[in-house]
Amino acid sequence: DAGVTQSPxxxxxTRGQQVTLRxxxxxxHDTVSWYQQALGQGPQFIFQYYEEEERQRGNFPDRFxxxxxxxxxxxxxxxxxxxxxxxxxxxxxSLGFGSNQPQHFGDGTRLSIL
Amino acid sequence: DQQVKQNSPSLSxxxxxxxxxxxxxxxxxxxxxxxxxxxxxxxxxxLISISSIKDKNEDGRFTVFLNKSAKHLSLHIVPSQPGDxxxxxxxxxxxxxxxxFQKLVFGTGxxxxxxx
Numbered sequence: 416d417a418g419v420t421q422s423p424x425x426x427x428x429t430r431g432q433q434v435t436l437r438x439x440x441x442x443x444h445d446t447v448s449w450y451q452q453a454l455g456q457g458p459q460f461i462f463q464y465y466e467e468e469e470r471q472r473g474n475f476p477d478r479f480x481x482x483x484x485x486x487x488x489x490x491x492x493x494x495x496x497x498x499x500x501x502x503x504x505x506x507x508x509s510l511g512f513g514s515n516q517p518q519h520f521g522d523g524t525r526l527s528i529l
Numbered sequence: 530d531q532q533v534k535q536n537s538p539s540l541s542x543x544x545x546x547x548x549x550x551x552x553x554x555x556x557x558x559x560x561x562x563x564x565x566x567x568x569x570x571x572x573x574x575x576l577i578s579i580s581s582i583k584d585k586n587e588d589g590r591f592t593v594f595l596n597k598s599a600k601h602l603s604l605h606i607v608p609s610q611p612g613d614x615x616x617x618x619x620x621x622x623x624x625x626x627x628x629x630f631q632k633l634v635f636g637t638g639x640x641x642x643x644x645x
Contacts, residue, residue, distance in 0.1 A: 457635030515561045520572035
């Protein structure tokens with residue numbers, strides 16, 4: 416039973432560039448959420464996708480966008496990268512929108528901005 | 530505005546003893562609480578959860594207690610083992626607005642070190 420998988424594991428970009436991170440949810444899960452975790456902090460909610468639509472968004476600028484595909488996999492896109500975007504980006508999947516089911520996390524993508 | 534707080538950045542415990550990790554929250558709309566464990570270079574792993582209609586949930590060595598009046602929850606690990614050494618995150622979830630959406634809000638984590 417495959418868990419949540421994310422790619423790539425590490426990425427180095429420069430300021431102003433654009434990046435796309437990818438996530439495949441745990442088998443059977445249909446809801447995908449994205450989080451940003453800065454050093455020494457807990458994960459911060461970016462947005463959640465269900466039925467290929469963004470259902471809710473955290474306090475992140477429009478430079479952060481996403482997509483969910485019919486097979487439930489998801490992408491996170493960040494445009495015009497800033498130094499402050501350096502962080503661990505985590506994808507989490509769960510079953511059922513609005514349900515009290517635990518979210519299961521991937522191992523994340525470590526993004527470094529030079 | 531830190532709605533979920535873990536005020537102890539670190540905790541050291543001897544193997545075999547009890548580990549108690551604490552978490553406080555401020556928003557009374559939260560109705561579901563979770564604990565996650567995180568090893569370096571891995572994503573958070575779900576440990577145990579509790580609904581606001583309960584005050585205790587147990588799973589093997591792990592027990593979570595919820596005190597709604599104090600807006601406080603704790604995770605007890607008995608007995609503690611060296612393999613439990615990790616960062617533990619408390620998270621809270623609530624239904625905000627009428628969209629049915631549940632958002633997870635995390636604390637900043639507590640690093641647990643269990644020594645042999």
